[in-house]
Amino acid sequence: MARHVEQVATELADAGQDVRIAAPRAVRERIAVPGVELDLRDRPSAADARTVETLRTLAAGADVVHAHGLRAGALTVLAVRSLRARPRVVVTEHNLAVGSRRTLAISGVLERLVARGADVVLAVAPDLAERARRLGARDVRLAVVPAPPRRPATAGREEVRASLSIPDGVALVICVSRLAPQKGLDLLVEAAALTERTLAGRAAPGGDRTPHDPSPHAAAPYDAAPHVAAPHVAAPHVAAPHVAAPHDPSPHDPTPRPAGPATAWCVAGSGPLRAELAEHAASIGAPVRLLGAREDVPDLLAAADVVVSTSHWDGQTIVLQEAMVAGAAVVATDVGGVSIVTGEAGILTGRDAREVSDAVVQILTDVGLSRRLKAAALRRSSDLATGADLAAQLRDVYGPTER
Numbered sequence: 001m002a003r004h005v006e007q008v009a010t011e012l013a014d015a016g017q018d019v020r021i022a023a024p025r026a027v028r029e030r031i032a033v034p035g036v037e038l039d040l041r042d043r044p045s046a047a048d049a050r051t052v053e054t055l056r057t058l059a060a061g062a063d064v065v066h067a068h069g070l071r072a073g074a075l076t077v078l079a080v081r082s083l084r085a086r087p088r089v090v091v092t093e094h095n096l097a098v099g100s101r102r103t104l105a106i107s108g109v110l111e112r113l114v115a116r117g118a119d120v121v122l123a124v125a126p127d128l129a130e131r132a133r134r135l136g137a138r139d140v141r142l143a144v145v146p147a148p149p150r151r152p153a154t155a156g157r158e159e160v161r162a163s164l165s166i167p168d169g170v171a172l173v174i175c176v177s178r179l180a181p182q183k184g185l186d187l188l189v190e191a192a193a194l195t196e197r198t199l200a201g202r203a204a205p206g207g208d209r210t211p212h213d214p215s216p217h218a219a220a221p222y223d224a225a226p227h228v229a230a231p232h233v234a235a236p237h238v239a240a241p242h243v244a245a246p247h248d249p250s251p252h253d254p255t256p257r258p259a260g261p262a263t264a265w266c267v268a269g270s271g272p273l274r275a276e277l278a279e280h281a282a283s284i285g286a287p288v289r290l291l292g293a294r295e296d297v298p299d300l301l302a303a304a305d306v307v308v309s310t311s312h313w314d315g316q317t318i319v320l321q322e323a324m325v326a327g328a329a330v331v332a333t334d335v336g337g338v339s340i341v342t343g344e345a346g347i348l349t350g351r352d353a354r355e356v357s358d359a360v361v362q363i364l365t366d367v368g369l370s371r372r373l374k375a376a377a378l379r380r381s382s383d384l385a386t387g388a389d390l391a392a393q394l395r396d397v398y399g400p401t402e403r
Contacts (some may be wrong), residue, residue: 001094002027003318007070007146009033011391022058038206040072044106048075055079062087064398069094074110090397092122092134092143093132096232096313096336111135116253120397124315125337142340144393145316147384150325152275153302160296160303164289169262171364174304174328176319177311179271179290184310184333189277191310191360192265193286198361199262227308261287263364265308268294301326305370306363309333316341316385325380329373331359343378346373 005023009031012019015110021035026039037049038054056079059065064203065087067076073091080086091114097107098147108332114121115135122143123129132140155163166172173192177183239321265288267277274290294300297319301307307323309332323330330346332338333356339348349355 001068002030003148004092004094004145006031007387007390008066008068008394011387011394014198015391015395016263020058020062032289035305040075042071044378051075052079056083059083060085061089064088066092066398068088068092070097070110072105073118074113077113084208088120088399089118090120090122091118092124093128094124095182096125096128096317098313102377117141123395125313127336128315141393141397142337143316144390145318145337145387146387146390147321147325148318149379151298151322153299153326154181155296155299155303157303160299164264164291166264167260169307170261172303172304173263173265173308173360174300175265175267175269175308175310176294176300177269177309179267179269179273179277181273182312182314183271184312184351185273185277186266186280187310187312187333187351187353187356188265188267188308189281189286189288191308191356192263192281192288193284194353194357195263195360195364196261196285196287198357199364202365263287263360264289266291266300268292268300297322298326301328306331306360306395308356308360309338310351311335311338312351314338320346321381321384324377324384327374327378327381329363330377331356331363341384343380343383345376352388377393 005021005027009019011023013033019033021031021033022033022038023031025037025195028035034058036054036058038361039051041047050119052075055065055076059076059080060083065076065080067073067089068091070093073093075088076091080089093114097104097111110133116138120139120141121132121137122141123132124143124145126142129142141271161172164172177185177190179185185298240393245282265286267288268291270293277288278290280286301323307320307328307330307331308328309317309320311317311333312335314336320330320332320338320341324341324345330342332342332346333349333351334348342348347359349359363373
């Protein structure tokens with residue numbers, strides 16, 4: 001969310017608008033526009049009254065107040081109610097609430113406040129947009145979330161594999177994610193274990209093929225992408241150069257596979273579930289390694305044989321946008337706004353470990369599919385939203401700002 005707030009503020013400032021930011025210190029420090037620090041917490045607290053008063057003071061001289069997130073949106077709606085000259089209120093909803101019954105109940109109240117009090121609701125995913133409409137929002141649109149600035153890889157595939165101690169013949173599966181419940185990493189761990197069992201069965205002499213271990217000679221069920229993204233106006237389509245797979249994962253590859261795991265699933269990111277995930281992986285024999293926070297994400301994505309996202313819910317995730325730019329073969333759960341990012345350039349699955357595993361196995365054992373997905377990702381990267389697309393939406397949503 002902080003990155004998107006920075007994008008919005010930068011586009012507005014570059015367009016000559018008078019922009020003020022009210023945000024927690026961590027967000028304020030990354031955005032080079034004037035503003036004030038806001039005590040905005042994750043849960044209701046006594047500080048909310050002060051926050052509402054601060055927002056009311058700022059809103060009194062504004063043409064538009066654009067809030068990001070349910071908590072900020074609801075407090076903004078409360079802040080402007082008593083103003084004689086009420087500014088236009090725009091709220092971008094970035095997340096679907098997950099958690100306990102109490103958390104969901106509180107989020108439900110906030111959603112209603114935003115739906116009934118905002119002039120425009122921008123939703124980063126179609127399901128969020130539909131929820132806002134059901135709750136009575138007057139004007140609901142899909143938010144434009146631009147791809148981040150392109151960061152080219154600075155290390156080659158072999159260099160990255162060597163730095164991670166990945167043996168020759170072992171497939172590298174990359175996930176970039178915060179280690180938090182919403183990201184569904186328990187699903188990833190289970191998919192990793194299933195993938196190992198499937199590939200081990202293939203490697204064994206005379207090994208039986210199960211219904212979840214399709215023959216490489218059979219018609220590949222993932223050859224055509226099963227999902228189509230929501231319409232998106234973007235730059236003219238530019239064909240990407242054909243990119244050959246970095247290695248041939250075909251079962252007919254004569255290169256002998258070393259003893260040990262057939263895959264290495266490396267998760268880049270930090271978060272509260274690290275110990276729990278490590279224990280879960282060890283208990284079921286999943287070849288999952290938790291790398292912690294990384295600064296070399298473009299290198300990891302470019303070196304991956306497959307990039308996997310197993311979120312229970314996600315918006316127009318930046319990581320998958322970066323994976324498109326890197327030309328990665330992507331497997332992702334079809335949730336939230338994921339399909340808006342991937343279009344036809346990835347395999348989208350249900351929230352099911354077997355489905356995720358089957359898709360990964362299909363890519364690792366079909367070199368043609370791997371190449372097609374990587375080429376499709378590069379083509380898709382040229383169609384991702386830009387800062388100019390965001391600026392156009394903001395002009396339309398904000399309307400005249402002459403006060």
